[in-house]
Amino acid sequence: MLSIYCPHCGEHREEEEFHPKGQAHIVRPLDPESCSDKEWGQYLYFRKNTRGLHHELWVHAAGCRKFFNITRDTVSYEIREVYLIGEQPSVTSDRAQS
Amino acid sequence: MAQINRINNSGRIDPTQPLNFTYNGKSYQGFKGDTLASALLANGVDVVGRSFKYSRPRGILAAGAEEPNAILQVGATEATQVPNVRATQQELFNGLVCQSVNGWPNVETDLMSLVGKAGGKMMPPGFYYKTFMYPQSLWPTYENVIRKAAGLGRSPKVGDPDTYDKVNQHCDLLIVGAGPAGLAAAQAAARSGARVIIADEQNEFGGSLLSSNEMIDGQPADSWVKQVAEELEAQPEVMLLPRSTVNGYHDHNFLTIHQRCTDHLADRAPSGQVRQRMHRVRAKWVILATGAHERPLVFGNNDVPGCMLASAVSTYIHRYSVVPGRRLVLMTTNDHGYKTAIDWHAAGREVVAIVDTRQKPKGYRVDQARELGITVISGSAVIEAKGTKRVTAAIVSGINEAGDKLTGSTQELSADTIASSGGWSPAVHLSCHTGSRPVWNDAVAGFVPGATKQKQLLAGGINGVYSLDKVLGSGLEAGLQAVSNLGFAAPAVELPQVEPATEGRSMALYHIPHSKPTSQAPKQFVDYQTDVTAAGIEVACREGFESIEHVKRYTAMGFGTDQGKTGNINGMAITAKALNKTIPETGTTIFRPNYTPITFGAIAGRDCGELFDPKRYTAMHKWHLENGARFEDVGQWKRPWYYPKAGETMQLALDRECTATRDSVGILDASTLGKIDIQGPDAREFLNRVYSNAWAKLAVGKCRYGLMCGEDGMVFDDGVTSCLADNHFLMTTTSGGAARVLEWLELYHQTEWPELEVFFNTVTDHWSTMTISGPNSRKLLSKLTDIDLSNENFAYMDWQEAKVAGAPARIFRISFTGELSYEINVQANYGLYVWEKLFEAGAEFNLTPYGTETMHVLRAEKGFIIAGQDTDGSVTPEDLGMNWCIARKKPFSFIGKRGMAREDCQRENRKQLVGLRTKQPEVVLEEGAQAVFDPNAGIPMPMVGHVTSSYYSANLGHSIAMAVIKGGLGRTGESVYFPQADGGVIEAEICSPVFLDPKGERQNV
């Protein structure tokens, strides 16, 4: 069971308070009507299945009900950073390699 | 029966407190402080079980968690049966009742042992796979026999009367193991002021020191233990957990501890007490001080009762005052093993010989043994035990320096006990749980924990450190390191003083050769519990299994409830040899939770029975109970399903509820509907985006039905939303969908459209909602309120504020039955009062309470969908024939719009919602029944859809159904067929799903 830092509550809480919401940074196309079926399908269904660093969206469901992002290593389950909606991750696999 | 093996020394048992117990129906006596195992040994019980595959008699091998053989069924009553209890860990209490778990008809005479006698050829590895695979039809017969023959205990047939608990703990430091390393670490950490939990699986702290005669700080080791434990006990921030096994090490330093609070007291927990607790610990740092397990040596017939671990023999002598035999042969690869012979000698029984596999053993213990006059046979090994239910002799032979060939001749030594020590294996189990793979350490001749991401430190035996001075030093060091990592100031502590002891080099030896090849030698057991032999492992390797993980699965090595604590390293060494590889090349399998088996009670805790899952109730629940409602689960809600009167069947009750509502007036508790309060200048825009229909023009005082879709265009929820004020709406959702919808709204608001000024709050529980429906509902309501209820003043799809029976209310004139209906909302504190007043006023109209089933029938008569019943995540609004609910011209591309425009959503022949009328009006289709167009088509018949809702309609006098059928909207009047399991076929005609009042006049009156 993970221990997750909620950036809004400002402390670590147990995983059972949170809901995972999948891959982070899946942005709804601004003009869905102009998307091809393929593009829309990409937006709807295609997700990474990363071995290593993964950026994820979580919600503090039983707590403050706010959404936020985490960067988690899917091998070690280590949470490398927690950041707010609208922010970009600072720990990325590109940087990890370099 | 007399305790023939009991001696009078200064053990930790209390001879003044005798305890009676029953094993396999016979009565025995032990003492307070005994384990079940020590008491059985004291009474001279040799056979404690039959082996899993070969049904060979087995005796007690070990004295702790690693015991593979003495796995007993404990429990005096059916309700208190606990299977797979290690006798070595079960403390004795008065009245304990236990049985051996396998052996048919009993452990002394076992029919299956004939199979075992016939030898390994008859039951090689994979025997069950190979033999019982075919023919499949005979499997139930095989299973019956195998279950009888094998198996480890049974579960109770009636409910457990005891209480179990889960407790959430947080600490700075969790120390696993309260042996010398753990205690030294704990002392340092406790003095720093850190919040410390120290857990140990034994009944008292001390670990190996409890059966040691070493001195620490000039006092006997157990006095030192007592002193440290007392110091820890006095610290408010230190929690001591004896009888507590840390059984799992999970992510982010989350560990579970299984504490047995009353298992040592009685068959059942004393009244008011919790039997076992599961502590769920989040620790900032963890110190693993789990010690090591001694390895037995693998030799012929090494499973005959009387073959034991050397250290276990010492433990029984020192701690339990039990010498488990008369004549000992000790085989060892190391100096440490000599201790057992010395202890045995000191207990006044005969040491036949120490058989040392090393050519020239040297060291203080060797000298000590020789000085005592004990025969030491060096450069030799016990290659075979004689005896069946008890060792009668040991066959000893010379062995070469590499340990792979016999030298010289053999001799037979008469003995009833063969103790063996093949060295120690660090107890790396918990470290493995974190995903860390153990690494081989040649100097230790064992696997030690590998690197980990966890905040974990190691102390003592787990690191392959075994001499007491080094173990204490390593514990202290880990404690100080943890304190420093936690940011506490270094405490004042001193290293406990122990006389350093130098031991000679150990020999890395696992498998003792026999004069015959392994395949023909007497069985040499590696894993006792799963009956894996050295020959079996060699067969597996010969058959092509090269990975240790595959060898493990093929042979079942390490699959027992003991997880191969004694056998795994030996098995890996034998595998390595068979594959011509080194042990590190062969690698190790990995241990998983739980370290030792735990009860389901401890896993479930309090989450069982009434408390298994929350039951949610409305404010009117008491009334429903008093009025005979039968309940249905809707999510966690308990909703009235129907209200049978005396003698009424469900169908009769439904018929009565349905007709009463259509003829006069019925009432439904609709409080469970999800309700979301939406406020803000952009509330309307937000609704436009999340609903498929239009909200721009909904005026204050008006209500509107809305459909909610996912981005894929599929319907996922629906409900009525009302405009309370310009910037204020009340949304309703399905009862089961409330939390999901609220999270959905928040998701879009927080991640996609944070610029929209809108707030969402749940008010589901705040309002009690009662729906009165039927032609007399207006008359009924007018008796309880002052407002003008005329159609002109209060039209269909309006809402108004009013007092109902004196309680402030919001009344919504919306209808899910197609009848004139009012949904009355009052603050839930007044819900039951208003409900009761409605019944008082409604008596003259025969006001009839109806439940969810009647609600379903009435809405189906009108063709109204239930999201989640008539939709399943693959249905668009168009599929439902609800084009009227899609506002394609809305400027913002609402959620679902693009999705439902996809090619597949627009293709011909999608499954579409239709009504069905069976040709035989009284036949009610099964919900979920599969439809075909041609009932005579060959198998597999092309399936064209299925029934989503189906009822008998008393109002219409025939059955009604809704179904999704391929191209259904264009097939009105055609027949579809429903083949039945009995070979019959039900024919139904496709029709409009609106069976009653197609123009919607009844709700508009």
Next chain:
Amino acid sequence: MSNLNESGLNPAAQGKAAVMKQIPDDAAVRAESPLHHIDLPSMAGKQKDGGIYLKELAFVGHLSLRCDQKNAEQLSTVKEILGLELPLQPLTSNTNDQVQIRWMSPDEWLITVPGDRTFEIEGLFREKMTGHYSLVNGSGGQTILEVRGPSVVDLLKKCVPVDLHSSEFPGGKVVSTTFAKAGAVIRRLDEQSFELVIRRSFADYIWLWIQDASQEFGLVIEQ
């Protein structure tokens, strides 16, 4: 629509949000708290000593305020209306003898007031508060349990996953978390007492849970 004018509300505020006096004037209208069916009063005083003392604080006004913590005008209006500042520090609360404000999230506070003042305070908000905010009356949907006693931390450890050690959970701290398989807003009142705000529909489950889990400590019901 409603009788907002009767209550003297600013007419400009009327159109934006609907406010309703939800407590009946007629005393004959019986009110029942979420734990009414348990009949706690009949249990009160039956047992004198125990590790856990429990009482329900029924019919309190529960108002959920959503607004912008960076909007100084809104903050000062709240202070003017309630006589208390909104706690801006996460997981904290501000209280006086009439009003308790609990931080729920960066834009949400749970305000409890005496039940009979609820409508008046709602009116004051609608009259005085400017900008985008929402105020929702949830009084019927929640109730408050006060649990205290020497075993209170041992009890709550079985119920909630958060760290209750007073170094981590001092008096005044507020946490929304899971309570067994339901949820609760928990505030520490002092070393040995906590307040749980729970939802109406889960109240029976939470009561049964507390009753069961406190068996080993002894449960005393207080009025």
